[in-house]
Each structure stands twice: as C-alpha cells, then as structure tokens.
Amino acid sequence: MEKMKVLAEWSYDPAKPFRGYTGKTLKVNVGDMTFESKDVSEDMKDKFTGGRGFGLKLLWDSVKDTTKWNDPENEVVISGGPLCGVTQYPGMGKFYAVFVSPLTDQTYDSNAGGHFGPLLKFAGWDAIEIQGKARKDVVVVVDADEKKVKILESPFDDVNAYTVTEALHEYFGDPDDINDRRFSSVLTAGKGAETSFWGCINSSFWDSHRKMPRLKQAGRGGGGTILRDKKIAAVVVKTHDLSGTANNPADVDTLTRLGAKLHKEIISLDSKQCRMRTAGTPHLNEIMNEYHLLPTNNYKFGQHKDADNIHSKVYEKMFTQGIADGCWYGCTMACAKAVDGYELKTGPWKGKKITVDGPEYETAAGLGSNVGVFDPEWTTETNFYADHYGLDTISLGTGIAFVCECYELGLISKDNTNGLDLKFGNKDDIMELLHRLGEGKDDFALMVGKGIHKMKDLFAEKFGADRKVMERIGMEGQGIEVSEYVPKESIAQWGGYFLTLKGPQHDEAWLIFMDRVNKQLPTFEDKAEALHYFPNFRTWFSLVGLCKLPWNDIEPEDNATKHSPQEAARVPEHVQNYVDIFEAVTGKKITKEELVLQSERVYNFQRVFQLRLGKGTRKFHNIPDRALGPVWADEWEARTEYYDNELKAGGIDPAGLSSQEKCDRLQKIRREQWELLVDTVYKRRGWDKNGIPTVKKLKELGMDIPEVIAVVEKHAKPEDQWKD
Amino acid sequence: MITVNGEPMEWKREMTVRDIIDAKRYVFPLLAVWIDSVPVPRDDFDITEVPDNANVQIIHMISGG
Structure with a gap:
C-alpha cells in the first residue's frame, strides 16, 4: 500500500494510565480537521465512572436538543472504562460506542471486544470523540508510538471491513515482524453501513495464531452508519506500550489472585x-x-x-x-x-x-x-x-x-x-x-x-x-x-426488551428463565424488582469496560449450594470479584450496593438524555403484539394445549372459540398486563407515570446536575406524578 | 404428589432429581436444585431421591442473555 497522504496532524504526549484512568479524553473533528484534549475531572469519574458513562457525558456536551444522527455535531464516542485492559481476569477488553442512532433518533450504546478499547487507553486516552463530516474518505489514526493523531486521506475504493482492516494492520505493522501487527487495532464499517441504518462498527484484534486480523462488532444501533456518514473509512489506534500492568493498578496481587481463581473455574467447569x-x-x-x-x-x-x-x-x-x-x-x-x-x-x-x-x-x-x-x-x-x-x-x-x-x-x-x-x-x-x-x-x-x-x-x-x-x-x-429470543411467554422479559433505555437488546435483562421456568418472579412487584436490579447491575459492565459472559456463563461449583435460589441467580462470588477488582484497579473501595448505584446514575442520566432528544417518555416504550403473544391462528395451533391453558388462567373458556378468536382474546389480556408492568416498573425505578425520572430520584443519586434537572422540569407534568 | 417450581407433579417411588429434570425436559446445563430448601449438589442429581410431598425448586441459573 502506498503512503497515505496526511490531511491534518497533531502532536500529543501520551498520558500513562494511573489506577485505570489516563485522565484525558481526545476529540477529533474530521470536518474542520481539529484536535482537542480534555481533562477528566474527579466529578466526572464519580458521576459517570467511565466507558458508556463517559461516552454519554461527552456526547451530552457536544450535541443540541435537536441533533439528528446525520448532523455534523453528532459523534461516535468510544471509551473502555477504568477496568478495560486488565489482563489478569477474563473478559476485560470491551469498549462502548455511544452516539445518536439513525434507527432510534436517540442515544445508543453498543459494545465490542477486540483490542481497540485497551489500546486506546494505553495510547493515552480514556475516550475518543469523533465529530464532524469529512469531505472525502479519511482514516483517523491515534499513534502513541509517534505521539501523533492524524487524519489521513483514505486510499480505499473498497471500504468493506476485511479489505480495509487487513491493509491497515499491514500498513502500521513492522514489515519484518508480522506479529508486530498486534500493536494496532482498526475500527471499520463497510459499504452496507453507508447505505443502510444497520451499520455496525467492526473492531479488530490481531490473531497471533492465525496470523491475521479478526473482527468483533459493536453491532447494534447504526454506529457504523454514522462512521460512513462522516466519511470515515477507518479509525486506527497504535501503541507498543502494552503490558499486564499498563493500567497501573492499585493492587496487582489481588487482580492476579482473583484471575487465577476464575481461570481455574473456567478450565475445570x-x-x-x-x-x-x-x-x-x-x-x-x-x-x-x-x-x-x-x-x-x-x-x-x-x-x-x-x-x-x-x-x-x-x-x-x-x-x-x-x-x-x-x-x-x-x-x-x-x-x-x-x-x-x-x-x-x-x-x-x-x-x-x-x-x-x-x-x-x-x-x-x-x-x-x-x-x-x-x-x-x-x-x-x-x-x-x-x-x-x-x-x-x-x-x-x-x-x-x-x-x-x-x-x-x-x-x-x-x-x-x-x-x-x-x-x-x-x-x-x-x-x-x-x-x-x-x-x-x-x-x-x-x-x-x-x-x-x-x-x-x-x-x-x-x-x-x-x-x-x-x-x-x-x-x-x-x-x-429485537434480538434473538422469543419474549412472548415471559411478562418480565417484555420489560427486559421493551422497557429499556435504547430498545429491545438483551443486554439489560434476560429474565425468561427466572420468570417463566423458575417461577421466581410471581408478582408484578417481583418482576419490577428484577427490572430494576438486573439492568442496573448489567449497566455496570458498560461503565468499566467488561464483557458480561464471565459473570454468569460460568459459575462457581458451590454457587447453588452456598446461596438461596434468589441470591444464587446473581452469582454472588463473581459480583464480589468485580467489587474487589474495581478497588484493585482504581484504589477506590466500593460495595456491591455502590456498584449498582454507579450504574443507576448513568442509567437515569441516559433516560433524561433520551428525553432531551425528544424521546424518553412512555409512548416510546411500545411493544408489538407479536412480542406479547400469538398473533395468527397457526402460532396458537403450534401449542394449542399450552395456549388454551393460558386463556383459562386469564378467566376465559376457550371452548367454542376459533384459534384466531383465542389469539385476539389472549392479546387483550396481555396488553392489560403490559400496562400494569409499565406502571410497576416505572414506580420501582423512581420514574413518574410518563417514564421520566423524578427530581427526587436524581437528587438521591447525586445526579441533580442543573442542566439535567432543567430537562426533567421542562417535560414533567403534575398529573403524571404518583399520588402515593 | 410433589411440587416442582410451584406446579404439582406426580411422585413415583425412587424418583431422583435427574428423573424430574428429564421429565421436564430441562436441558439447560446450569441447573441448581433445592428440595425443601436444602440444596442438592449438581454431581448428586442422579442419586438424590425425592421424597413424596417434597417442594422442589429447579432453578435455571442464567440471568442474562
């Protein structure tokens, strides 16, 4: 590949991570070709923690109330979080991309593995904001080895992911050492991202065994569409400053001890x-x-x-x-x-x-x-x-x-x-x-x-x-x-999908077994409690840079014998690991309750952000009939006995009704259950009847930031407040 | 008669935890079982007999997709 033409460049002195943070974020505007470094304050860490929290905070500061996905001020903000890049414990290399989505016209967050998140931090940045629209295709490069950020003219006629990724790993690697390519990571989208709203962000990592780059995806929400709208062919990060202690953690021994225990658990179980x-x-x-x-x-x-x-x-x-x-x-x-x-x-x-x-x-x-x-x-x-x-x-x-x-x-x-x-x-x-x-x-x-x-x-x-x-x-x-689970038989999962911040992705809560099979959530209050706890607990992964799979796709051998059924579902030992890891990296002591509180702050902030963009109220928490139950007769007839019993449980005798009539009757019952679920969940979350976080709730969380409160006060109505 | 996750199930002599799991077609591997609030180790599912009138909880541990 020929040398790429430099359109703009900017020198910087890469900040070394300390206790999981570099304390700096980078803003690159590909429209006016400018670069900016911002400091991360202690208040920003306290309120937003990192990762998706930092992404939302930086996006909030950069967009207007009227910003649409293809406005130049919209950004793709990428941040790993304070624990991102830890190598002692499994699943700690995720980044979170935040942007105003072309699909939803509100904020979206989407995560990916690969090496981009950790390398970005080790290149000196807790987050990168990409703003503006280039006039022609560009490649953005954050090169900590050269201590430069550059905007290069893209040489690619074919912008599809594997073409661009393979070429850029080669371009930025040592020509005499193929495995030197592991010190770079590349974000790409593709031609399909350019012409659809389903554009994903591909994130690469160099596979030293296969001697080739592999791709993971921040798939959802159309982040790749925004990259292509900005005429970005790729974003590259490069640093050789890579080690098991590059985060400069407070207590590496604890990380090693906890990691060794989980490695053993995974290998043996x-x-x-x-x-x-x-x-x-x-x-x-x-x-x-x-x-x-x-x-x-x-x-x-x-x-x-x-x-x-x-x-x-x-x-x-x-x-x-x-x-x-x-x-x-x-x-x-x-x-x-x-x-x-x-x-x-x-x-x-x-x-x-x-x-x-x-x-x-x-x-x-x-x-x-x-x-x-x-x-x-x-x-x-x-x-x-x-x-x-x-x-x-x-x-x-x-x-x-x-x-x-x-x-x-x-x-x-x-x-x-x-x-x-x-x-x-x-x-x-x-x-x-x-x-x-x-x-x-x-x-x-x-x-x-x-x-x-x-x-x-x-x-x-x-x-x-x-x-x-x-x-x-x-x-x-x-x-x-909707992601790929049938939600119609679990009332709690209706909420797990459709009472979410950004739409039906399963990263907030997956409650089908707890609700429908285990029967652990018999009342609407039980379901609402789960729809409070799990979204908030799981949001935490997105704040600190973790993959959630090592939390509950493996469990300690004695998990079920040590805890009650209700507790065991939360995998307490692994939750405690995360509490301990947070302290071991950042030096800040937290409890498992404070872990959820960190999430709740960002969760409610994002809800208000949706409101600011003209969404974030009850009418946008819509659910289609197909998610509530069978719509057509053939769906009913695939499980006649089961659905007849569902109808009977709702007080209706199915005898004499056609399958289509039965579908319609069950839909009516379930639509009423949905409305009850919405009310119960909103109450539990500290939101009003219209789904808006109350000022009281924001104050409790320490998120009574004046401009946040102003958005709530602009939209909240007295008649939507709960009486009790 | 026994109760499994709140629903009645016919009891049979020498019925084991595994028999219930098979009858219910619970194929998910991360199952945890309590008989009258007493946990049953996963390795003992095949040999643990369930007494008549027992309250059995068979919990699918996954709590996230």
Missing part, C-alpha cells in the same frame, strides 16, 4: 456448564429450541423440527478447536470462535477461502431459524458478508424475518422486491438480498436497510401494505429490531 470454550454462544441453539425461545419465522414460533441441523455440536465441529480464541488477552473463556478455511459460495469474493468470526448465537438464530433457514454453512456465509459489508447481524436477521412474513402475507410482492422470492427459508434469494444491501444500489434493499420501523412507513406508502398488520408483527421497539 466450562465443559460441564456452557461449553463456551468449544462451542461459544451457539451452545444456546438447542437449549432455546427446547424451551420454545428460538425465534423461528419472525418469532411466530419458538421451536422447529429442523433445529437439530443448527445444534451446537454441528457448530462445534465447524469451529477450529484448540486455539486460544479470546478477543482480549487473558480471557480463558475464549468464546470468540471462528470457522477457518471456509470457501465462499456467493458474492464478490465467491471462491475465496476465508476465516469467519462466529457465528455467535444471535447470528445463528437471526440469520438462521428466524428467517426459516437451518443450514449452518449458509448462516456462516451470511455472517461473513454482514461483517464485511458492515451490517449488524441481529437487525439484519430480524429485519429480513419481517420482510419474509410481509411477503408471505401478501403485503409485498415480487414486483416490489425487484424479483426476489422472499419466502421464509428461501436461502438463495435471501442471500441475494444481503448482497444487494451490501452493494447499496437496489431500491428495495435500500428500503429494507432502513430498519423495520421505517420499513412499515415505506411499505405502506409505496406498496399499499396494511400498516396495522405490520405494526402487529414488526419486532422492533423504539426503532430498533
């Missing part, structure tokens, strides 16, 4: 528990099918007779075994599985042998059962091209599933799809749709790539499709597609 080291997250495939939770044909069903074709044992055989597949150093969970030597059968790289990162469970289900396909090779191929084109596999899977159902219901036809026969399971035509999304020229594919929320408008307006039917079956909330 994983094969008997979740098999993350050999199967990765697809270990869930057959489990979800057994419990009627595997989304099939746009979430109509939770089980399918061909599910054995996508059994985790099939994927386990496809994945290369015996390689340490951690996406950050020190992660013995090693669930970043890959298919090596896969020969592509379609698309621009047809015939080429490549390595595919994944598929993970979400992709195996989304670009598998949910679109009616039970062919792991086909799913593997879609996974590769989705990453390459920069498309989120979850939104892609759920979005195409919606299109297929619209097609089968006759709401859209082959005339509308430009000749594609988009029935569930029609592998060739669905694959072709993916390539058209990646190419970004076909007008139907362009509509699809805008996401379900906008597809409903477009299909109604352009094709006369029935809007009411699409509202019932379109699996989206707040503008973003």
